[in-house]
Amino acid sequence: xxxxxxxxxxxxxxxxxxxxxxxxxxxxDRISRxxxxxxxxxxxxxxxxxxxxxAADERIAKGAAQPLTGIPVAHKDIFVTKGWxxxxxxxxxxxxxxxxxxxxxxxxxxxxxxxLGKTNMDEFAMGSSSETSFYGPVKNPWNPEFVPGGSSGGxxxxxxxxxxxxxxxxxxxxxxxxxxxxxxxxxxxxxxxxVSRYGMVAFAxxxxxxxxxxxxxxxxxxxxxxxxxxxxRDSTSIEHPAENYARDLDxxxxxxxxxxxxxxxxxxxxxxxGKSVEEALKEFxxxxxxxxxxxxxxxxxxVPAYYVIAPAEASSNLSRFDGVRYGYRASGYRxxxxxxxxxxxxGFGAEVRRRILIxxxxxxxxxxDAYYLKAQKIRRLIAQDFAEAFKQCDVIVGPTSxxxxxxxxAKAADPVQMYLNDIxxxxxxxxxxxxxxxxxxxxxxxxxxxxxxxxxxxxEARMLxxxxxxxxxxxxxxxxPAGI
Amino acid sequence: MQWETVIGLETHAQLSTMSKMxxxxxxxxxxxxxxxxxxxxxxxxxxxxxxxxxxxxRAIRFALAIGANINRRSVFARKNYFYPDLPRGYQxxx
Numbered sequence: 001x002x003x004x005x006x007x008x009x010x011x012x013x014x015x016x017x018x019x020x021x022x023x024x025x026x027x028x029d030r031i032s033r034x035x036x037x038x039x040x041x042x043x044x045x046x047x048x049x050x051x052x053x054x055a056a057d058e059r060i061a062k063g064a065a066q067p068l069t070g071i072p073v074a075h076k077d078i079f080v081t082k083g084w085x086x087x088x089x090x091x092x093x094x095x096x097x098x099x100x101x102x103x104x105x106x107x108x109x110x111x112x113x114x115x116l117g118k119t120n121m122d123e124f125a126m127g128s129s130s131e132t133s134f135y136g137p138v139k140n141p142w143n144p145e146f147v148p149g150g151s152s153g154g155x156x157x158x159x160x161x162x163x164x165x166x167x168x169x170x171x172x173x174x175x176x177x178x179x180x181x182x183x184x185x186x187x188x189x190x191x192x193x194x195v196s197r198y199g200m201v202a203f204a205x206x207x208x209x210x211x212x213x214x215x216x217x218x219x220x221x222x223x224x225x226x227x228x229x230x231x232x233r234d235s236t237s238i239e240h241p242a243e244n245y246a247r248d249l250d251x252x253x254x255x256x257x258x259x260x261x262x263x264x265x266x267x268x269x270x271x272x273x274g275k276s277v278e279e280a281l282k283e284f285x286x287x288x289x290x291x292x293x294x295x296x297x298x299x300x301x302x303v304p305a306y307y308v309i310a311p312a313e314a315s316s317n318l319s320r321f322d323g324v325r326y327g328y329r330a331s332g333y334r335x336x337x338x339x340x341x342x343x344x345x346x347g348f349g350a351e352v353r354r355r356i357l358i359x360x361x362x363x364x365x366x367x368x369d370a371y372y373l374k375a376q377k378i379r380r381l382i383a384q385d386f387a388e389a390f391k392q393c394d395v396i397v398g399p400t401s402x403x404x405x406x407x408x409x410a411k412a413a414d415p416v417q418m419y420l421n422d423i424x425x426x427x428x429x430x431x432x433x434x435x436x437x438x439x440x441x442x443x444x445x446x447x448x449x450x451x452x453x454x455x456x457x458x459x460e461a462r463m464l465x466x467x468x469x470x471x472x473x474x475x476x477x478x479x480x481p482a483g484i
Numbered sequence: 485m486q487w488e489t490v491i492g493l494e495t496h497a498q499l500s501t502m503s504k505m506x507x508x509x510x511x512x513x514x515x516x517x518x519x520x521x522x523x524x525x526x527x528x529x530x531x532x533x534x535x536x537x538x539x540x541x542r543a544i545r546f547a548l549a550i551g552a553n554i555n556r557r558s559v560f561a562r563k564n565y566f567y568p569d570l571p572r573g574y575q576x577x578x
Binding site: 079088099102198202205322325 | 526530573
C-alpha cells in the first residue's frame with residue numbers, strides 16, 4: 001500500500017479491499033515510526049485524521065465517493081487548516097490554530113480526502129533546504145545527513161519516506177520543484193492563478209502558487225484536479241474552465257517539440273546532474289520528441305530580480321505579524337514600539353529578518369525606482385523570453401536544480417549560494433508559467449536528480465502527459481530510499 | 485517671484501454598500517462590538533483583501549454624475565506602517 005499509485009488506492013477503497021481508516025492508520029503508524037528521525041511533520045493529530053477517514057468510509061459506503069475520497073494527504077504547514085495548528089515553520093505562529101480553512105483545504109475536504117498532518121517547511125517558505133524552520137531541519141530520506149530541499153521539504157520527505165501517499169506544497173521560486181528534485185519525487189507548480197492563494201500564508205503574493213507533490217505525474221494530475229479552481233476570495237484567481245488534468249496522460253509524444261535552453265546547461269551545473277538530464281532528453285527523442293535548442297537570454301537576471309521582488313512583497317505581507325492580535329508576543333517591553341521591535345526580533349528567524357530588511361530597503365523612498373521598478377522590468381523581459389521560446393517549442397526541459405541534495409549546514413552560512421539553488425526554477429515564477437520536476441536519475445552520493453519541465457500558460461495537462469510518458473519508459477520515480 | 489496658489493480637496497464619502505471596501509463583513513450601524521469583523525478585517529494569516537464591486541460601481545456613478553474622468557485602469561498601493569488599529573500593517577490606498 002505504501003507504494004501504490006493513487007488511482008489504485010482509490011480503486012482499493014472503492015472495492016472495500018481496505019478502508020480509509022485502515023489506510024490512514026497505516027500511514028500514521030509509519031509517521032510515528034519515522035518522523036522523529038526525519039522531522040517531516042510539524043503537527044500530527046491521529047484522532048482528527050481518523051475521524052475524517054471514518055467519515056470518508058461512510059461516504060464510500062453510500063456510493064458517493066470521488067477519486068480522492070478516503071486518501072490521506074499531507075499538507076504543507078502554510079495552508080491554514082481549521083482546528084489545526086498552522087505554524088508556517090515559524091515561532092511567530094507556534095500556537096496559532098486557524099479558525100478557517102484555506103481554499104485548497106476546503107477543496108480536499110469536499111473531495112473526501114483526509115488531512116494526514118501538517119508538514120515542516122522553511123520559515124514562511126523562505127529557504128531552499130528546509131533548514132530555516134523553527135521546528136528544526138528536515139532530513140532527506142535518501143540520506144539523513146542531506147537536506148530534502150525546500151521550502152516544501154517536509155512534504156517531500158514525507159512522500160520519499162512513504163509516510164504519505166500525496167502532499168501539497170507551495171512554490172514562490174522553486175519550493176515545490178526543487179525539493180521534488182532533491183528527494184526523488186514529482187511536483188508541479190501550476191500557472192499563477194490556477195490554484196487559489198486564499199488561506200495560504202502569503203510570502204510574495206505575485207509569485208506564490210500552491211501545487212501538488214506526489215510519486216508520479218499521474219498522481220499529480222489527480223491531485224491537481226482537486227486543487228485547481230476559481231475562488232472569488234483571491235483577486236488573482238483565474239476563471240479558467242475546469243479541466244481533467246489526467247485526460248491526456250497517455251497521448252503519444254511524437255512530434256513534441258522540446259526546447260532546451262542553453263543558459264541552463266552552462267557554468268554552475270554539476271556534471272552528474274547534466275548527465276542525467278542529457279540521458280532523459282535522449283529518452284524523449286526515443287519517444288518521438290524533437291529537440292530544439294532555444295535561448296532564454298535574460299535567465300541570468302532572474303535570481304537578482306527575484307531577490308528584490310520577493311523580499312519587497314514579503315516585507316509588506318509579514319507586517320501583520322506584530323504581536324497585537326495573535327501569534328507570538330515578546331514578554332517584556334517598555335511601550336508599543338518596543339513591543340513591535342522585540343516581538344518581531346524574537347518571533348522571526350534570521351533568514352526571515354534578512355528578507356524583511358532587504359524588502360523594506362528596496363521599497364524605501366528614493367530606492368524604489370532603482371530596485372523594485374527595475375526588477376519588475378526585468379521580470380517582463382524574462383516573460384518575453386519565454387513567449388519567444390514557446391513560438392518554437394511546446395515544452396522547455398532542463399535541470400531543476402544545479403546539484404543534487406547538499407549536506408545539512410553546507411550552505412546555511414552563505415545565503416547567495418543557497419539562493420542559486422533556484423536559478424533554473426525562478427524564471428517560471430517570474431513569468432507566471434507552470435513548471436514541474438520529475439526524477440530522472442541519481443547523481444553524487446547516490447542522490448536523486450530532477451528534470452525540469454516548463455510549459456506555456458495552462459499547459460498543465462500537456463506537461464503531465466510529457467512526464468507520464470517518460471515515467472512509462474523509466475522507473476526513476478518508482479525508486480525509494482533503502483533501509484526505511 | 486510669482487507664485488500660483490493651487491489647492492486640492494480630498495473629499496471622503498461613505499458609500500451605501502452593505503459590506504466593507506475590502507471584505508465581506510457588514511457595515512450595518514449599531515451591532516455589538518467585534519461582530520462585524522471578518523477574518524480579512526483582523527488580518528488572519530492567509531486572507532486576502534478583495535475589492536467591493538458595489539463600491540466601484542457607486543464610485544463610477546458618482547464620477548459620471550459630476551462629469552469626472554474615469555480611469556480605465558485603477559491601481560491599489562500599500563502604505564506600510566505599524567499601528568494597533570492597522571491589522572494588516574498596511575493601508576490600501578491609491
